[in-house]
Every structure is written in structure tokens, then in C-alpha cells.
Amino acid sequence: MRVVRWIVIVLGLLFAALPLVWMGLSSIKHRSDTISQHLRWIPAAEAPTEPESPAFEATLESYRDLQTVHAGAQHSFWHHLWNSVIIGVLSTIASVVLGTLCAYGFSRFRVPGEKDWLFFILSTRFMPPLAVVVPVLIMYRALDLQGSHLGLALLYTVFNLSLAVWLMKGFLDEIPRAYEEAAVVDGYSRFGAFVRVVLPEARTGIAVTAVFCLISAWNEYGFAMTLNSSGAVTVPPYFAGLQGNIEGMPWPQIAAGALIFVTPIVVFTILVRSHLLRGVTFGTVKQ
Amino acid sequence: MGTTATVTRHRGGSAIAWSLVGPTLLLLIAFNVFPLLYNVALSFTNRELVGDESRWVGTANYTRVFSDPLFAAALRRTALFVLCAVGAELLLGFALALALVRDFRLKRTVLAIVLVPMMLSPAVMGLYWALILNGNYGVLNQVLGEIGLPQPQWLTDRDLKFWSIVVIDVWMWTPFMALIALAGLSAIPSHLYEAAEIDRASRWRVFARITLPMTAPLLGLAVLLRATDALKQFDLVMATAGPNDAATQTLSTLMYQVVFRDGKIGLGSAFACVVLVVVIALATVFTRYLDHLRRARET
Numbered sequence: 409m410r411v412v413r414w415i416v417i418v419l420g421l422l423f424a425a426l427p428l429v430w431m432g433l434s435s436i437k438h439r440s441d442t443i444s445q446h447l448r449w450i451p452a453a454e455a456p457t458e459p460e461s462p463a464f465e466a467t468l469e470s471y472r473d474l475q476t477v478h479a480g481a482q483h484s485f486w487h488h489l490w491n492s493v494i495i496g497v498l499s500t501i502a503s504v505v506l507g508t509l510c511a512y513g514f515s516r517f518r519v520p521g522e523k524d525w526l527f528f529i530l531s532t533r534f535m536p537p538l539a540v541v542v543p544v545l546i547m548y549r550a551l552d553l554q555g556s557h558l559g560l561a562l563l564y565t566v567f568n569l570s571l572a573v574w575l576m577k578g579f580l581d582e583i584p585r586a587y588e589e590a591a592v593v594d595g596y597s598r599f600g601a602f603v604r605v606v607l608p609e610a611r612t613g614i615a616v617t618a619v620f621c622l623i624s625a626w627n628e629y630g631f632a633m634t635l636n637s638s639g640a641v642t643v644p645p646y647f648a649g650l651q652g653n654i655e656g657m658p659w660p661q662i663a664a665g666a667l668i669f670v671t672p673i674v675v676f677t678i679l680v681r682s683h684l685l686r687g688v689t690f691g692t693v694k695q
Numbered sequence: 696m697g698t699t700a701t702v703t704r705h706r707g708g709s710a711i712a713w714s715l716v717g718p719t720l721l722l723l724i725a726f727n728v729f730p731l732l733y734n735v736a737l738s739f740t741n742r743e744l745v746g747d748e749s750r751w752v753g754t755a756n757y758t759r760v761f762s763d764p765l766f767a768a769a770l771r772r773t774a775l776f777v778l779c780a781v782g783a784e785l786l787l788g789f790a791l792a793l794a795l796v797r798d799f800r801l802k803r804t805v806l807a808i809v810l811v812p813m814m815l816s817p818a819v820m821g822l823y824w825a826l827i828l829n830g831n832y833g834v835l836n837q838v839l840g841e842i843g844l845p846q847p848q849w850l851t852d853r854d855l856k857f858w859s860i861v862v863i864d865v866w867m868w869t870p871f872m873a874l875i876a877l878a879g880l881s882a883i884p885s886h887l888y889e890a891a892e893i894d895r896a897s898r899w900r901v902f903a904r905i906t907l908p909m910t911a912p913l914l915g916l917a918v919l920l921r922a923t924d925a926l927k928q929f930d931l932v933m934a935t936a937g938p939n940d941a942a943t944q945t946l947s948t949l950m951y952q953v954v955f956r957d958g959k960i961g962l963g964s965a966f967a968c969v970v971l972v973v974v975i976a977l978a979t980v981f982t983r984y985l986d987h988l989r990r991a992r993e994t
Contacts, residue, residue: 416791431823443832506719509719510716512715518712519709519716520709525720529723530985531978532727534974536927536971538927538929538951538970539967539970542737542954542960544730546733566723569719569723570723573719627817627818630930643819644930645818648933651822651937657826659826662823663826666820674815676814677814681803685874692916692988693878
């Protein structure tokens with residue numbers, strides 16, 4: 409049984425990590441080595457003399473070439489990464505602020521139909537994006553929001569509200585009400601008690617919620633490609649758009665860019681690892 | 696939902712309460728409920744992507760949806776995708792969780808690495824998997840070639856590409872199942888196992904009578920969450936095969952094709968409405984299940 413256990417663990421590790429390791433290797437290759445017929449997996453300082461050698465010449469060229477504008481695209485990778493950052497950060501701030509306020513309302517006040525509202529909020533998470541994308545497109549055309557940072561950020565904000573409200577409600581419910589009451593007795597206003605007592609107590613929850621909102625905005629593809637195909641294009645549709653370009657796929661640059669793109673997510677995942685379960689189950693399952 | 700604590704809840708603060716929850720509810724109504732209703736209205740018209748003209752066409756779009764062999768095929772394929780991908784993720788994730796449940800050195804590090812794929816962008820990782828699975832220069836076929844095995848065309852063979860997408864989905868989402876299963880397994884009180892040991896229950900009996908039933912509620916939750924997600928499968932198909940590939944077309948990519956490539960908004964909206972009915976049914980089951988779980992935990 410011990411042996412079986414370790415085999416499963418090792419296989420799981422390899423299955424999860426090898427594609428990312430390969431991505432790292434591809435990012436330090438020349439393009440010809442990424443599309444070679446032979447397996448090339450050993451980085452070397454110089455190009456091997458034999459054509460069938462498993463070694464390849466390591467180079468950081470692809471990282472430097474991230475600033476080139478590829479055929480079929482209008483801007484370089486950095487431009488699109490910057491779009492992803494603006495849209496991701498804006499929408500994360502907005503959904504965390506709105507979600508925290510809303511969750512505080514549900515947690516501490518009587519709201520008529522509270523339970524129905526909460527389930528309505530949760531149900532919006534299950535909506536297939538394509539069921540609303542056409543009306544949103546028509547709305548955005550009328551409001552001139554298509555292809556703008558603001559438009560996509562607004563959409564992601566709304567999309568993440570269900571997660572933000574449910575996660576924050578779980579965290580806020582855990583803060584004893586006595587803390588606020590004590591603060592009110594001490595002369596704080598209700599708002600003052602919220603800012604000075606509740607928010608500091610909820611900082612872990614706020615951080616975890618922010619990470620999950622950021623990740624989902626960062627990774628989103630469907631709305632990004634349909635609404636922002638011309639302006640404020642984020643990284644996922646930019647990469648997807650390189651498919652079928654006449655020069656062939658610039659694999660080393662894609663690997664380098666993808667690596668840069670996923671690194672913050674990997675770091676955040678590790679930072680919130682003890683709250684991952686809560687995040688993916690809308691705060692309903694706690695460890 | 697916290698009704699026991701109403702004593703300390705602020706009374707008479709309903710104006711404040713509504714000003715706290717109001718903005719969120721208004722945004723959700725403006726960007727979810729309104730577009731949804733708008734979508735229903737559009738499904739009865741012949742509106743197109745280009746131009747503003749549209750005419751009421753009654754249920755013509757729905758007649759087309761239900762008689763369209765592409766829709767039937769996409770529906771079957773999506774169902775097969777949900778069944779196979781989520782099924783494989785459940786089995787593999789549960790196996791992984793069983794292996795990881797006991798403490799060992801570096802467990803936290805191993806866990807963090809294993810869980811990473813589910814946090815990454817499906818569109819970007821799907822594109823990268825296309826390089827790994829490329830029939831001519833992909834690393835998978837190179838390794839298969841080195842050890843003398845056949846090298847199939849994973850992404851261009853008509854019979855294979857659907858399964859390649861299933862494999863990528865399994866790569867991304869097995870960690871999700873493992874994470875939730877692990878939580879279920881860790882929550883099983885150890886005295887149950889001790890009692891089973893005293894009774895000299897066989898290993899299989901312990902698994903069937905303790906481990907499985909104790910983790911089943913959480914596994915159910917995980918399956919429902921994954922199923923509603925897999926039903927919307929779009930990113931991976933777009934990244935590996937594009938929207939108009941007869942062998943891999945799912946409901947979402949078909950809808951994309953109809954609206955954005957063929958430009959038929961009215962027909963696409965009818966597609967969306969039909970799909971929505973299925974999603975709503977699943978989501979209802981899900982929310983009921985959550986409620987049931989919470990109540991079971993509270994008592």
C-alpha cells in the first residue's frame with residue numbers, strides 16, 4: 409500500500425508539473441528547437457554538433473523578443489500584459505469593495521428576503537457567459553464601452569460579485585459581533601466601527617477574496633475575445649489570436665509570455681493555499 | 696443562515712442595509728438579469744450581428760435549433776464531455792486525495808504543486824498543450840517515439856482530438872477534485888477507523904462503509920460544481936481546435952460560431968436560451984444541495 413501511495417503521489421506531481429517544466433524549457437529555446445523532430449530537453453551553453461543530440465542551445469532571446477509585434481497582432485506582449493493588469497486590478501478592487509459592503513449588509517442587518525437574494529447572487533455564477541454576451545455586446549456598442557478597459561473591468565466586477573459576496577459573508581460571519589458593539593459603546597459610529605474594527609479583523613478574508621477575483625479576471629477568455637477584440641485586448645485572447653498567423657507560431661515567445669503570465673497566479677496560489685478550498689467552494693466548505 | 700444571532704443584529708437599519716447590498720444587486724440585475732431577458736427577446740427575432748434591423752419571427756429560431764443536427768451533435772458531445780472529463784477527474788482526484796491524506800514530510804509543498812494547474816488560464820494553457828500534443832514536433836510524440844510506441848496525431852485525428860481535450864481538462868481540474876476530496880477525507884474522525892480496526896474489518900469494508908460514505912457529500916458538491924463548469928466548456932476547444940470543428944464542437948463553441956462567425960444573433964440567442972434551461976436545472980440542484988449540506992452540518 410505504501411508503494412502504491414507513493415506511485416500515485418509521484419505520478420500526480422509529474423502530471424501537474426511536467427507541462428510547466430516543459431514550458432520553462434521551451435521558453436529558453438530557439439524557435440527551430442521547439443519545432444524539431446527530435447526530443448531536445450537538455451539546455452547547453454552551445455548548440456550541439458550532432459543533429460540528434462538531446463541538448464539544445466539555451467538562450468534568453470525569447471524574453472527579449474517579447475517586445476516584438478507578431479504578424480496578425482497590433483501590439484507586443486507587454487502591451488497586452490499591461491491591459492490584463494489594468495483590467496484585473498480595477499475589477500478586483502471594485503468587486504472586493506462592493507462584495508464586502510454587500511456581505512456586511514447580509515451579515516449584520518436584516519434584509520427582507522435575505523436567503524433568496526443570496527441564492528440569486530450565487531446563481532449568477534452559473535450563467536454561461538455566452539448566454540449574456542450578445543445583449544452585453546449590444547449594450548456596450550450603445551454605450552461605447554466595447555474595446556475599453558472600463559467595459560471589461562465592469563463586466564468582470566459583476567461576474568466576480570457572487571464569489572466576493574459569498575466568500576466575504578463567510579469571513580464576516582466569523583467575526584464576533586461583540587467587537588463592533590464594544591466599539592460602539594466606546595463612542596465609534598456604526599461606520600467607524602466597521603472601518604476600525606471589522607475591516608482589520610477581516611483582512612485575511614479580504615486578501616483571499618481579492619486573490620480569487622484577480623485570478624478569475626486574469627484568466628477569463630470568452631468575454632475578453634468577444635467584447636475586446638479590437639482595443640484593450642488582454643493576454644489570453646492575444647495568445648489565441650496568434651494561431652494560424654502566416655509566420656507560424658512563435659513558440660519560444662509564447663512559452664516565455666505564458667510563463668510570465670502564470671507566475672503571479674502560481675505565487676498567489678501558494679500564498680492563499682490554506683484558503684484554496686474555501687475559495688473554490690464559495691466559502692461553503694471550510695478547512 | 697445566522698437567524699439565531701438576530702438579537703445582536705441592528706434593528707431598524709433597513710435603509711443602511713439596502714444601501715449596503717443595493718449596489719451589488721443593481722449591478723447583477725443590470726448585467727445578468729436584464730441581458731438574460733433581452734436574450735430571450737432576441738431569440739424571437741432575426742437580428743444579425745451587422746446592422747440594426749430586426750423582425751419578429753416567432754418561434755422559427757427554436758424550430759431551427761431543435762431540427763439542427765449540429766445542435767443535437769453538440770449537445771451529445773457536451774454531455775459526453777461532462778460525463779468523461781468530470782468522471783475521470785473524480786476518480787483520479789479521489790485516488791490522489793487518498794494518497795495524500797496521511798501526513799508526510801513536504802506534504803504542503805507537494806500539495807501546492809499538485810494544485811497549481813486549476814488556477815491557470817485555460818485559454819493560455821490550452822494553447823500551450825497544443826504544442827505538447829502536436830503530432831509532428833510535440834514532446835509527447837517525441838517521447839513515445841523514443842520508446843518505440845506509435846505516435847498518433849492527437850489534435851488532428853478526427854477520432855482523437857475530442858479525447859485530447861478531455862485529457863487537458865483532466866489535467867486542469869483533477870486538482871480541484873483532489874482538494875475537495877482531501878477535505879472530506881481529513882474530516883473523518885479517526886475513532887471510526889479505530890473501531891473498524893478493533894472489529895477487524897477488511898480494508899475494502901472500511902473503504903466502502905466508512906471512507907466512501909463519509910466523503911460522498913463533499914464529492915457530490917465537487918461533481919456538481921465541475922459539471923456546471925464543464926457544461927460551458929469553451930476555452931480549451933477554442934485553443935486546440937477552433938469553434939467550427941465538427942469533431943469537437945461543444946454547445947458554447949457552436950453558439951460562438953453561430954453568433955460571431957455566421958452573424959446570426961437571433962438564432963444564437965435561441966441556442967443560448969435552450970442551453971440556459973439545462974444550466975438552470977443543474978444550478979438549482981446545486982444550490983439545493985448546498986442548502987441541504989449546510990443544514991446537515993448544523994444539526
